[in-house]
Amino acid sequence: MAQRLKPVxxxxxxxGLTGSLAALELxxxxxxxxxxxxxxxxxxxxxxxxxxxxxxxxxSIRKAMMQDxxxxxxSFRNNSDQTALPIRxxxxxxxxxxxxxxxxxxxxxxxxxxxxxxxYRTHILERYGQKFLxxxxxxxxIQDWGVTYDxxxxxxxxxxxxxxxxxxxxNIKGQIQAGGNPFxxxxxxxxxxxxLKEPYFGAIFRKGAESLGYHPYPQPSSNLSRPYINxxxxxxxxxxxxxxxxxxxxxxxxxxxxxxxxxxxxxKNPNYELQTSCEVLRINLDSTRKxxxxxxxxxxxGREFEQPAELVLITAFPLNNVRTLLLSGIGKxxxxxxxxxxxxxxxSYQTTGGPTVFMDESININPFMSSGAPGTMIDDFxxxxxxxxxxxxxxxxxxxxIMTNGRPIEFHPxxxxxxxxxxxxxxxxxxxxxxxxxxxxxxxxxxxxxNYLDLDPTxxxxxxxxxxxxxxxxxxxxxxxxxxxxxxxxxxxRAMGGKIVVRGGTERxxxxxxxxxxxxxxxxxxxxxxKTSVVNRYLQCWDVPNVFSLGxxxxxxxxxxNYSVTIGAxxxxxxxxxxxxxxxxxxxxxxx
Amino acid sequence: xxxxxxxxxxxxxxAAAVLAPLGxxxxxxxxxxxxxxxxxxxxxxxxxxxxxxxxACALCHAxxxxxxxxxxxxxxxxxxxxxxxxxxxxxxxxxxTNAIMSPIAKALSPDDVADVAAYxxxxxxxxxxxxxxxxxxxxxxxxxxxxxxxxRRIQSCDNCHGPGGAGEPPAIPxxxxxxxxYIAFTLREWQRGFRKNxxxxxxxxxxxxxxxxxxxxxxxMG
Numbered sequence: 001m002a003q004r005l006k007p008v009x010x011x012x013x014x015x016g017l018t019g020s021l022a023a024l025e026l027x028x029x030x031x032x033x034x035x036x037x038x039x040x041x042x043x044x045x046x047x048x049x050x051x052x053x054x055x056x057x058x059x060s061i062r063k064a065m066m067q068d069x070x071x072x073x074x075s076f077r078n079n080s081d082q083t084a085l086p087i088r089x090x091x092x093x094x095x096x097x098x099x100x101x102x103x104x105x106x107x108x109x110x111x112x113x114x115x116x117x118x119x120y121r122t123h124i125l126e127r128y129g130q131k132f133l134x135x136x137x138x139x140x141x142i143q144d145w146g147v148t149y150d151x152x153x154x155x156x157x158x159x160x161x162x163x164x165x166x167x168x169x170x171n172i173k174g175q176i177q178a179g180g181n182p183f184x185x186x187x188x189x190x191x192x193x194x195x196l197k198e199p200y201f202g203a204i205f206r207k208g209a210e211s212l213g214y215h216p217y218p219q220p221s222s223n224l225s226r227p228y229i230n231x232x233x234x235x236x237x238x239x240x241x242x243x244x245x246x247x248x249x250x251x252x253x254x255x256x257x258x259x260x261x262x263x264x265x266x267x268k269n270p271n272y273e274l275q276t277s278c279e280v281l282r283i284n285l286d287s288t289r290k291x292x293x294x295x296x297x298x299x300x301x302g303r304e305f306e307q308p309a310e311l312v313l314i315t316a317f318p319l320n321n322v323r324t325l326l327l328s329g330i331g332k333x334x335x336x337x338x339x340x341x342x343x344x345x346x347x348s349y350q351t352t353g354g355p356t357v358f359m360d361e362s363i364n365i366n367p368f369m370s371s372g373a374p375g376t377m378i379d380d381f382x383x384x385x386x387x388x389x390x391x392x393x394x395x396x397x398x399x400x401x402i403m404t405n406g407r408p409i410e411f412h413p414x415x416x417x418x419x420x421x422x423x424x425x426x427x428x429x430x431x432x433x434x435x436x437x438x439x440x441x442x443x444x445x446x447x448x449x450x451n452y453l454d455l456d457p458t459x460x461x462x463x464x465x466x467x468x469x470x471x472x473x474x475x476x477x478x479x480x481x482x483x484x485x486x487x488x489x490x491x492x493x494r495a496m497g498g499k500i501v502v503r504g505g506t507e508r509x510x511x512x513x514x515x516x517x518x519x520x521x522x523x524x525x526x527x528x529x530x531k532t533s534v535v536n537r538y539l540q541c542w543d544v545p546n547v548f549s550l551g552x553x554x555x556x557x558x559x560x561x562n563y564s565v566t567i568g569a570x571x572x573x574x575x576x577x578x579x580x581x582x583x584x585x586x587x588x589x590x591x592x
Numbered sequence: 593x594x595x596x597x598x599x600x601x602x603x604x605x606x607a608a609a610v611l612a613p614l615g616x617x618x619x620x621x622x623x624x625x626x627x628x629x630x631x632x633x634x635x636x637x638x639x640x641x642x643x644x645x646x647x648a649c650a651l652c653h654a655x656x657x658x659x660x661x662x663x664x665x666x667x668x669x670x671x672x673x674x675x676x677x678x679x680x681x682x683x684x685x686x687x688x689t690n691a692i693m694s695p696i697a698k699a700l701s702p703d704d705v706a707d708v709a710a711y712x713x714x715x716x717x718x719x720x721x722x723x724x725x726x727x728x729x730x731x732x733x734x735x736x737x738x739x740x741x742x743x744r745r746i747q748s749c750d751n752c753h754g755p756g757g758a759g760e761p762p763a764i765p766x767x768x769x770x771x772x773x774y775i776a777f778t779l780r781e782w783q784r785g786f787r788k789n790x791x792x793x794x795x796x797x798x799x800x801x802x803x804x805x806x807x808x809x810x811x812x813m814g
Contacts, residue, residue: 043742044740044742044745044747045739045740045741045742045745045746045747045748046739046740046742049738049739049740049747049748049750049751050748050750050751050755051750051755226792227792227796234745235745235796237747237792237793237796238792238793238796240752240793251747251748251751252747252751252752253745253747264745
């Protein structure tokens with residue numbers, strides 16, 4: 001029997017980026033907030049200090065910061081005809097666990113989405129027409145977000161200043177800025193900090209890309225270029241290019257994470273209570289099933305508690321937001337046969353991969369000196385920045401040299417034809433380790449009616465609840481897009497002086513055994529129609545108005561970019577509505 | 593004058609003894625320079641100064657770079673040539689100001705700087721027997737140096753200065769074995785702006801330490 005706890009105003013399921021940001025905003029209004037985190041508490045000091053934090057075997061290979069998939073895995077299959085099996089080793093994507101969530105081990109790559117991304121369906125239909133979209137793939141279910149870029153801009157701005165993003169504006173209020181990205185959506189002001197110093201690989205990429213007429217710019221980064229005090233009064237340090245960023249926590253207070261930019265203020269707020277090692281089993285609903293009464297969770301000792309709350313915020317990793325909704329019976333689960341239902345619908349991913357450029361031995365890259373977001377990039381092929389009318393696909397990718405590390409276990413590029421082990425392999429690693437440049441293609445993933453999330457009928461977690469089941473393969477549209485850009489990028493590799501350029505590009509079938517991206521997207525998407533969305537434009541559940549589902553699960557289909565900063569902006573956007581509208585008059589903020 | 597000549601002779605004799613194992617000297621960052629640093633010439637400068645008027649380094653830092661243990665002068669034995677040369681250039685340019693070292697550095701030519709840095713980088717000097725520091729201070733300093741303080745957002749010194757303060761050459765100096773008084777002194781230099789050659793890292797870090805911590809930290813390192 002669950003022990004019933006004293007009611008609170010707000011409970012957050014997960015204390016990562018969205019959970020800590022939302023809790024701070026609401027605790028500051030005087031509401032009592034409880035944050036439930038399934039993982040352990042952890043802080044820059046002492047948990048992230050060297051030399052233990054640079055343990056490549058522990059963090060990169062054994063994934064010490066990731067969701068404990070001995071307890072809760074995700075099952076996977078490529079299509080509805082297959083039987084899904086649990087993912088026993090995280091490889092393709094890496095959901096974080098522990099205080100701060102995935103926003104601790106992220107790379108700090110800090111982009112905004114583009115204007116067209118938010119009105120994607122409208123934009124594509126206006127520019128190319130329905131016939132064109134049908135030809136790209138009749139299974140595609142792209143849609144508008146229900147919120148526009150202009151509405152989000154102030155929230156993007158606020159979040160970037162919270163993080164201290166280091167970058168160079170390319171477009172301030174419509175004025176193109178020299179040195180920045182001319183394709184970026186108009187921003188209201190410059191980044192809070194100047195861009196990171198450009199590594200040598202970036203300089204070589206810049207030269208090659210410029211020689212072909214493209215528009216290189218420095219990647220915006222939440223690994224800071226200089227000491228910075230954020231609007232909460234928290235000081236961040238300068239990134240030292242240690243080469244242990246993604247899959248790791250920062251020991252230098254130099255990467256924006258809940259620990260560095262939010263939690264020290266939140267944890268001092270008397271209205272906030274943090275509970276760690278607490279596994280939320282479900283959101284409880286009253287008899288009408290239109291109102292949540294709180295959540296039920298199990299603590300580390302196995303004791304079950306009921307935490308009553310007026311407002312429930314689902315602030316977990318996107319996949320876990322969807323699973324929480326399904327386990328709680330909130331919203332109609334998506335049925336791929338009929339196309340009806342919404343929870344689990346429009347799960348999308350991210351197209352990644354790019355060429356490897358093998359340089360002459362006289363070019364010393366020193367890849368080990370790097371940050372998580374040190375790239376030099378171009379947006380010439382991002383989103384809808386180029387004319388697709390003759391191409392037979394929608395979407396695009398950014399292209400850039402973003403080498404985040406030269407870590408010894410993970411980084412040993414060798415050209416095709418090299419044996420996979422033995423003396424010749426070692427010789428090839430020795431020859432190429434310091435003379436190889438990786439180029440990243442990173443882009444859109446169109447939503448498809450064939451791809452979705454639901455509850456696994458067979459496999460259960462440590463608490464006896466069904467695992468989330470992922471059914472996913474890249475739509476042919478995405479493969480055509482990625483392969484088209486792969487050809488262009490090979491030309492850049494040659495212009496950089498590559499002796500051997502190994503072509504990149506995404507292929508089918510999608511596999512979970514190779515790292516691609518942790519930008520799992522959608523499944524509880526936002527929109528203006530309850531038939532095609534789980535949450536309204538303020539991320540409020542259509543069916544249960546005192547539940548909000550915050551985070552990447554709300555994104556209807558993935559854009560070109562790494563989505564973290566967009567998640568931050570969406571969270572501020574939703575919190576603005578909660579504070580200024582919902583709290584004054586609890587109930588649906590949008591009437592369908 | 594006479595005394596100083598005798599001193600110089602002694603130093604030269606010592607130089608000869610130390611120069612024997614010079615194969616150990618590491619010539620750092622020389623690949624792109626036409627001229628290779630000459631550690632033997634550096635040893636002579638260390639022992640007797642230069643005709644241009646720079647006094648012998650050994651007068652304060654000892655010929656083996658161990659200095660005198662007072663902490664008024666840092667130990668420089670085995671510190672990377674890249675780091676030592678950089679500091680000399682910064683003393684000369686004024687990025688790092690010091691009434692004693694700035695005129696000395698100005699009197700050294702670029703070749704002198706490279707040579708003398710190469711010499712001291714290659715010396716493996718013994719550690720002087722010093723009085724044991726206060727155990728409580730060491731404990732407090734060790735916590736700050738190896739772990740840091742979450743409450744005050746002070747990261748561990750080891751993050752950059754290597755495990756146990758062993759250094760991350762060539763760019764980052766060792767702290768282990770450095771004299772406590774010297775580390776305390778130079779932290780104050782960072783705090784007060786006399787050292788400006790790493791303003792985004794060390795100045796920020798030093799300003800987070802209070803006066804007592806400056807000394808505490810260093811006892812541990814020494």
